[in-house]
Amino acid sequence: MPIRLSLVEDDHLIREAFTDLLNNTEDFLVVSSYSNCEDYLRNLATDRPDVVLMDLELPRMGGVEGIERTKKLRPQTQLIVVTVYENDELVFKALCAGAGGYLTKNMPPSRLIEAIREIRQGGAPMSTNIARMVVASFQKNHHSPLTARETEVLERIAQGKSYTTIADELFVDKETIRTHIKNIYWKLEVHSKAEAIEKARKERLI
Template identity: 60%
Template sequence: MENKITRIVIVEDNEVVKDGFALLLNSIEEYHVVNSYVKCEDALKNLKNDQPDIILMDLELPGMHGIEGIQRIKKEIPDLNIIVITVHEDSELVFQALCAGASGYITKTANYSSLLEAINEIKAGGAPMSSRIARMVVESFQKNQDSPLTKRETEVLELLSKGKSYSIISEELFIHKETVKSHIKNIYFKLQVHSKAEAIEKALKEKLI
């Protein structure tokens, strides 16, 4: 039985990386780079014509950011596999991209075998990522996605649960001590509690932290 050709689109503004990946992939019989772009906007515009099975997506791009591009592409074609092309494999951006819908990532310095290994893993239903990023993803989904708390309030409450003082929290988050107190007041109000112990207990029970 003849292998189905895997159609690949590359979105990368570094010409050397883009052309290098395209050259490698086009040398494999079952892969075909149907198009390459330097901007997300162009990839989105040609999505229906290109009909890719896999998109290799840079994050720091001119115009639309790669994370927004991933979200919009997944909205149009939910089953499409997107692999992030990144310089820093353990960055917060990679984590955000995976939460946005990317299936995994490869580094811009990936050699021939690493590139093919990542793509083959994606095709087999896997998700190539480092253990650190995998842990971040798992922890994010363990939290209650319907939390009434803002991101900053959650950070304050997490530090409170670790026994940090108001002064330490203000130093670690680079905010004024009075701002910390204001966040805690809001936390108490939103969680309908009256003490730090109650706030932490409720937050742990409802997986808010």
């Protein structure tokens, strides 16, 4: 049984080039290709693709929403984003929405074929830069204004813990935690938990 593929890509030249390439690959079958998400989603149930190659810049409904809806309608569908964008926010939105791979368009055509086989074998094909961004997202900023202790406290705040709980966990008095929090707020120039967590997450302090 061939691997069923759908394409969603608004540039018809690329769409046709990909279709040709993939249809001439052993075991691959392009069952459909669309220039927009709406048409694609309408036919998802009848197309029954194993893997979808999705662009993100699309008219009306964007690719990220397209990914989300795909996963709701047909969770077993695997999606690979194929786009020119390598902007942080968009990459993570696409992955959170359910993309299983992310390729940028400056790749050799062979990479596309490789990626489809990779995702079917339990992998997560990504372009070099994307993989780096993804891994970097786990790592902390090494130029944090916060001390080790303050970071420890803020991490626990971000876990929703109360001052009292944190104090117990760190074997210090509640007043000590309060002092740390005051210093954290002063350093981050914020005045509440929510602001502190937001800023700390954004700057990868925690």
